[in-house]
Amino acid sequence: MLVVAVLTVGAVSVVVWTRPDVTVTGLAEDAVVSPSTLRTMAVRTGDPGAAEVLLNGEQAPVIRDGDLLRLDSPELADGAHRLEVRVPGAMAWLPGGGTSIEFTVDGTPPELALEPVKPVAPGESGELRGLARDAESVRVGGEPVPVAGDGRFSAPVDSRAGTVTVEARDAAGNTATERATVPLRHPGMRAVHLTASAWASATLRDPVLRMAREGRIDTVQLDIKDESGEVGYDSQVPLAREIGATRGLYDARAALDRLHELGVRVVGRIVVFRDPILAEASWHGGQRDRVVQTTGGQPWTGGYGEYAFTNLAHPDVRAYNIALAEEAARLGFDDILYDYIRRPDGDRSSMRFPGLEGSAADAVTGFLEETRTAVREHGTLLGASVFGIAASRPEQIAQDIPAMARHADYIAPMVYPSHWGPGEYGVADPESQPYDITARSLAHFAKLTEGRADVIPWLQAFSLRENYGPEEIRAQIRAAADNGMDSFLLWNARCRYDPAALSPGR
Incomplete structure (x- = not known):
C-alpha cells in the first residue's frame, strides 16, 4: 500500500x-x-x-x-x-x-524595501518600517516581527544598534537581506574649531574656555589628526607611531576632563584622506598603493603637495583612520567629525586609486558605515564635513550627500560665503550676502538629508575679501536657524574668535 x-x-x-x-x-x-x-x-x-x-x-x-x-x-x-x-x-x-x-x-526572493530610520535620541528607541512583498516571515536584528497582509512591517530599534539587519523569507525559502542604519539625534552644539597647537597655547585656549564659562559656546572641536597628517596627542595606534605621526601637543585625557568638567562637549576632528605623513611614509616604504597616483604612476599632487592624498580605497588607509576614531571614542570624545572624507578635487581621469572597485563616492560611503559601527558601541556620534558644492555637484569630490547621510549621524557642510562664486543659488555676491547664501545652500542640504541625518553647518568666522565681524557671523547663525538648524561650528584657521558674535548664557 x-x-x-x-x-x-x-x-x-x-x-x-x-x-x-x-x-x-x-x-x-x-x-x-x-x-x-x-x-x-x-x-x-x-x-x-x-x-x-x-x-x-x-x-x-x-x-x-x-x-x-x-x-x-x-x-x-x-x-x-x-x-x-x-x-x-x-x-x-x-x-x-x-x-x-x-x-x-520559485527562485525569486521577496521584494524588500526599508524606510530610512528617523534619528533617535541617545538611550531611546526608534522605529524601523518597511515593506516585504511576498514574504512569509521577516526578522529584524534576528528577531521575528509581524507582517501585515500587504507585506508591511515595523519594529523597534535601539539607539545603540548602529546597524540592523533585516531578513525577509518567502514560502519557498528564498531570502532578501538589507541593512538599516539607526542615526542618533544630535543633542546640539554651538562650537568653535581649535587645532592641537591652539589648545596647547594658553593665548588661544583661554579665550575659548572663557566663552564656554559664559555660555556663548557649549562645544569645542579639537583636532585629532590635521591636514598635515599630524596626530595632536600621543596616540597609541601602531601605524601612527610607526610613521612618526604623533606629536604629543596635548594630553587628550586631561583636555577631555577639563572640558567635560565645564559641561562642554568635545568633537574630535580627523582629517582623513589628506594625509602627507602617511602618504610619504607609504611611498618610500614600498606601499605605494596607499597613495593616490597619477595615471603615470607618480604621487598625485594637484597643488596640495607631492604626497598629498592617501588612497580612499586602500584597506590600510581606512583601517588607520578608523583606529584613530575608535581610540578617540574610547578616550571620551563625544563626536568624531571627519574632514577631507573625499577624493581630491580635480579631473578624476587624471587620478588613479589602486584597488578601487566601484565609484569613489561608494568607497567614501562605505568608509562612513564601517566607522559608525566601530564608534557607536562607545556612545560616540559620527559627523562628516562636506563641501558646500557637494549638494549640487557630488561627482566633483565623491561626496554623495543622501548616501553619506544614511551612515553619519550628522552632515557638516562647509558653506562659507567666501567660497561661493557669484550667482550661486541666485545670490549675486555671496561673500557680501552671508545670510542669503547660507540660508539657500543649507535649505538644499536639508532637503537632501531629510529623515536621514542632522545638518550642522560650518560657518565662516574669518575674513577674506570682506571683513567678517560679529554681524556677519550672526547673519549666518540666523540663516541656519531659519532652516531649523540651531547647531553650528565656527571655523577660523587662526583659532581666534570674537565673543561678541555669540550671545552669552545660552
Whole structure:
C-alpha cells in the first residue's frame, strides 16, 4: 500500500512518499521550493543502479551517494515541474509505472524595501518600517516581527544598534537581506574649531574656555589628526607611531576632563584622506598603493603637495583612520567629525586609486558605515564635513550627500560665503550676502538629508575679501536657524574668535 509520512526537521516539514521499492525524501507533492531545495532531495530504491529518474519526462542526470540517488546539478527554472522515479519490474502504483511528484520552483526572493530610520535620541528607541512583498516571515536584528497582509512591517530599534539587519523569507525559502542604519539625534552644539597647537597655547585656549564659562559656546572641536597628517596627542595606534605621526601637543585625557568638567562637549576632528605623513611614509616604504597616483604612476599632487592624498580605497588607509576614531571614542570624545572624507578635487581621469572597485563616492560611503559601527558601541556620534558644492555637484569630490547621510549621524557642510562664486543659488555676491547664501545652500542640504541625518553647518568666522565681524557671523547663525538648524561650528584657521558674535548664557 502507499504510505505518506510527514517528518519535521527544524521548522521545515518534509513529505516522504513510500512504496516497497521507492522512497523520495526532501520533496513534497505540490510543494513550492527554491532551487537550492533540490540539492537536499534524495531517492532510495531497492536497486539504485536500476532506477530511472526523470524530470519533466526527460532522463535526469544523477549521482550515487551510498544507497541514495541525488540530482546532479539540480538547477531548474522557475515554474511547474514533475519528478518521476521508475524501477523496472516494480509493481506499478501510479500511472506510468513509477512514483511521481508535482512541484513548483520559485527562485525569486521577496521584494524588500526599508524606510530610512528617523534619528533617535541617545538611550531611546526608534522605529524601523518597511515593506516585504511576498514574504512569509521577516526578522529584524534576528528577531521575528509581524507582517501585515500587504507585506508591511515595523519594529523597534535601539539607539545603540548602529546597524540592523533585516531578513525577509518567502514560502519557498528564498531570502532578501538589507541593512538599516539607526542615526542618533544630535543633542546640539554651538562650537568653535581649535587645532592641537591652539589648545596647547594658553593665548588661544583661554579665550575659548572663557566663552564656554559664559555660555556663548557649549562645544569645542579639537583636532585629532590635521591636514598635515599630524596626530595632536600621543596616540597609541601602531601605524601612527610607526610613521612618526604623533606629536604629543596635548594630553587628550586631561583636555577631555577639563572640558567635560565645564559641561562642554568635545568633537574630535580627523582629517582623513589628506594625509602627507602617511602618504610619504607609504611611498618610500614600498606601499605605494596607499597613495593616490597619477595615471603615470607618480604621487598625485594637484597643488596640495607631492604626497598629498592617501588612497580612499586602500584597506590600510581606512583601517588607520578608523583606529584613530575608535581610540578617540574610547578616550571620551563625544563626536568624531571627519574632514577631507573625499577624493581630491580635480579631473578624476587624471587620478588613479589602486584597488578601487566601484565609484569613489561608494568607497567614501562605505568608509562612513564601517566607522559608525566601530564608534557607536562607545556612545560616540559620527559627523562628516562636506563641501558646500557637494549638494549640487557630488561627482566633483565623491561626496554623495543622501548616501553619506544614511551612515553619519550628522552632515557638516562647509558653506562659507567666501567660497561661493557669484550667482550661486541666485545670490549675486555671496561673500557680501552671508545670510542669503547660507540660508539657500543649507535649505538644499536639508532637503537632501531629510529623515536621514542632522545638518550642522560650518560657518565662516574669518575674513577674506570682506571683513567678517560679529554681524556677519550672526547673519549666518540666523540663516541656519531659519532652516531649523540651531547647531553650528565656527571655523577660523587662526583659532581666534570674537565673543561678541555669540550671545552669552545660552
